[in-house]
Amino acid sequence: MSDLSKLKISEARDALKKGEVTSVELTQACLTEIEKADALGAFVHKTPELALEMAKAADANKSGGDLNGIPLGIKDLFCTKGVASQAASGILEGFKPEYESTVTTQLFADGAVMLGKLNMDEFAMGSSNETSVYGNAVNPWKREADDAQLTPGGSSGGSASAVAADLCLGATGTDTGGSIRQPAAFVGITGIKPTYGRVSRWGVVAFASSLDQAGPMTKDVRDAAIMLKVMSGHDPKDSTSAGLAVPDFEAALTGDIRGKTIGIPKEYRMDGMPEEISKLWEDGTAMLKDAGAVIKDITLPHTKYALPAYYVIAPAEASSNLARYDGVRFGRRAKLEAGDGITEMYEKTRAEGFGNEVKRRVMIGTYVLSAGFYDAYYNRARKVRALIKRDFENVFADGVDAILTPATPSSAFELGAMKDADPVQMYLNDVFTVTTNLAGLPGIAVPAGLDKNGLPLGLQLIGRPWEEGDLLNTAYALEQSVQFVAKPNRWW
């Protein structure tokens, strides 16, 4: 079998079960691809020896799960025992966790193989993977007309790039405001952020704890279903993880969505939305209708306020979570001058260790939580968040099963294009994705077409809480209609 790294998880699983391929062969194929792909900046800590060891163990294991022997990439935000886990930050330089995150524990217990750690925006703060201490991750796609390097999106940019370029069969991502779905859309792959509480956050470096959720980034919807099942489940170590049984998401993929009601929210039709995005959205709507779904115009009146609410809540939580990086317990400590005390140690360590976007968000968070502003900013944002969630509850109560929106306001942009823009311009990338984090809902991005430059565009489906199976099935029906098969031309 050639091109083993191009296999989908489901195909590799079936081939492994039939004995047509070994995990060592699959893993070696991926490691070879990774070695040739440094220009993509996707893998930032490679673990080839560990990978081959895990692959051998998987080949010897007769009782592994669906992911037994499947080589995956792991976002640098996940703590992996004995393997560098830096959240792409200078402040965690040299940090090798003494423990394993729950998600990676579950993946490895199922038999999955780790190829290495994947690039991302520092502490998952960014939408272009340009805030990483490792340097940029690069999109394997290029515009037809020029040779410019494009962003793979962020924050899970390394995961997106690695999966789209067939360096691995699937990857983990995390999503606080769109960090799985926006990069998935930018590189033409599938990414799902599950319901808040579906996947344990334990051992995932915290950004904004009330918004963070991990999820899979994969080559198709079936693979997302397979991987999500293994990642999900109650974990006593995360008090917000839900004590609910995990359904067999793959079994939900019948492709039958007859009679399902799909909501089309008018507030997502933004001023100045590119014609191609509107067309993509209309085409996707028509496809779901042809598949037997009922299309319903809906209103989510507080949509406009989701991003401003997010940019209070996420920095506020980040400023608290990132207080732990103080140069005492782990990571890096600044070199001190004679006479420097503990305050100078904190201030210099954090000034040296954090990048500019992280500093900005920590300070914004500090400001909105500070005495005199807490009510005006933080409490007001939490009230608006309650209203945003109520908007969704209302449409679900009216019988809507899923909501279809564009995944991003544009296709992938050039690396460096936003260098001189004010920070708010970058934040607008998450305009369609951030609402689901605020409302705790599952959302999935599915590739839906190419723009006039030959770049992938994605559509997003938003589902009812805990109904990932139903959501994945609707996404599966969309995928069947779209038949997205384009791949990036290899230049790396």
Next chain:
Amino acid sequence: MSIDIETARRVAKLARIAVPEAELPELANEFSAILGFIEQLNEVDVDGIEPMTSVTPQRLKRRDDVVNDGGQQDAVLKNAPDAREGFFAVPKVVE
């Protein structure tokens, strides 16, 4: 809302991030842009709305108040930039 240099300096201090004096004006400008964006929230009628505390309606779970982990001094100290004799070491805190 416009953030002045004094406020930027105070926020940096509260956040324990050293910001050189020369960079404070630009920082103040960035804060002003972000806070200007956030101020849209003032348009929303939030009368009678409770601030959200938990996005999924669940009580935080409680566990038995028992020791369930410990005795891992080496592991805890393993990643410390400066650990001595079983402790984290920091610059002198009290005179």
